[in-house]
Amino acid sequence: MREGLFIKKNKDRWERVQQESAQGADEMATDFVKLVDDLAYAKTFYPTSRVTRYINSLAARIYLKIYQNRREESNRLLKFWRYDVPLTVKKHHTIILIAFIIFALFFSVGFFSASHEPGFVREVLGDNYVNMTEDNIEKGNPFGVYQDPNSFVMFMRIMVNNILVSFIYFFRGIVLGIPSLVSLGKESIRLGAFEHMFYVKGLAGKAVTTVLIHGMLELTAIIIACAAGVVMGTSFLFPGTRRRVDAFREGTKDGIKMIIGLVPVFVLAALFEGFVTRYYKMPLPLNLALLFSSVVFIVWYFIIYPARLSASTQEPKEVHA
Known part of the structure; x- marks a missing residue:
């Protein structure tokens, strides 16, 4: 035929x-x-x-x-984690990218501010935390803060705290998304100052490989949580062809999907922080393997898989004879 x-x-x-x-x-x-x-x-x-x-x-x-x-x-x-979350993430990739750029920018601000202002690290992180860290460095255990005697209690405390903080960052976004981005900027500055504190002690590389064992997942989730707040807050401002109330309802629904979809990521990050990061003196290849596995998961689940899934489910074009 x-x-x-x-x-x-x-x-x-x-x-x-x-x-x-x-x-x-x-x-x-x-x-x-x-x-x-x-x-x-x-x-x-x-x-x-x-x-x-x-x-x-x-x-x-x-x-x-x-x-x-x-x-x-x-x-x-x-279905929720296999389809709904990735498709929603793909729909708002641009906002997530903007949130990541803001994170990177303010991380740099925190790092270089700490290098030019001697008291900046203490101002941002607090005297108690800085004194404790410096004391641990002198004892030869710079990341002793992650060695809580009770791993399970530490895991539960971190998991609950991070999930609650992510929801707070999200709901702050209701005011045009601006408070969510402000919260992300402040968190980024603190992290930049934190990294500089170890950099001046010659421990920058060890800080990266140690903190990012759990931090790669945790920071990615925080960035997306703040982006979810922006999705909700800006949906009313930019309704497109829809009524503003309908656009806001859809934006809120998308934001909630994103924030709930991050819960397993926070759980996994807390597991790493509570049970794995304490062994930061592990062989470097094992450390890098754990870090690489987190990077692969993030890139696949939040970038590659959503793009492929979206491409496979997009509306087909009409075919003419």
Whole structure:
């Protein structure tokens, strides 16, 4: 069959599937089976044609709908982290990138301010923390702060604190997102001053490899939490073609998805901080392997996977004979 005739024969059904929702599970299953048949035929006779990509996109979209309509609670929970969170993150990649730039900028401000103002570190981190850290450095245990006698209590305390702080940063964003970014900037300055405190002692590299065992996950989650606050706060300001109240409702929903999606990340970061970071004198290859695994997870789950998932579920373009 010529490609033009193949398209003409099935075009009306494809357009119905694209534009209208199925009236029930049976109709959806029937549409899916027919699309799979069409796809198999198209891949056989027109493997490089646009119509093959078009049918594949339609079939993929229906497959996701079928998956999303499963009623098992465990599947809904899995769907949330497998589809909802990554797609929402991808939708707001630009805001997350802006939040990361702000983090990097103010981290630099904190680091270089500490290098030019001798009292800046104490002003930002507090005398007690600085005195304790300097005392630990003199004892040859610069990161003793992570060696709480009770690992489990430390894990629980850090986990609860970080989750609560992330929700606070998020809800502050209701005022056009500005307070969330201010909170992120202050946190970044403190971290820059913290890093400089070890830099002047010749421990900059060790501070990076130690703190980022848990900090890579923790800081990424904080950046995204503040970005979620901006998503909520700016949705009312930039409604697009929607009513402002509808845009705000959608922005709040997206922000909540992002912030709840970060909870497992905070749990994992707290596990590392409570049970792993205390062994910062571990062999360097093991230390770097842990750090690299965190980087790979972050890049995959928050950048690569959302982009691929979004590309596979985007609206197909109309095909003309």
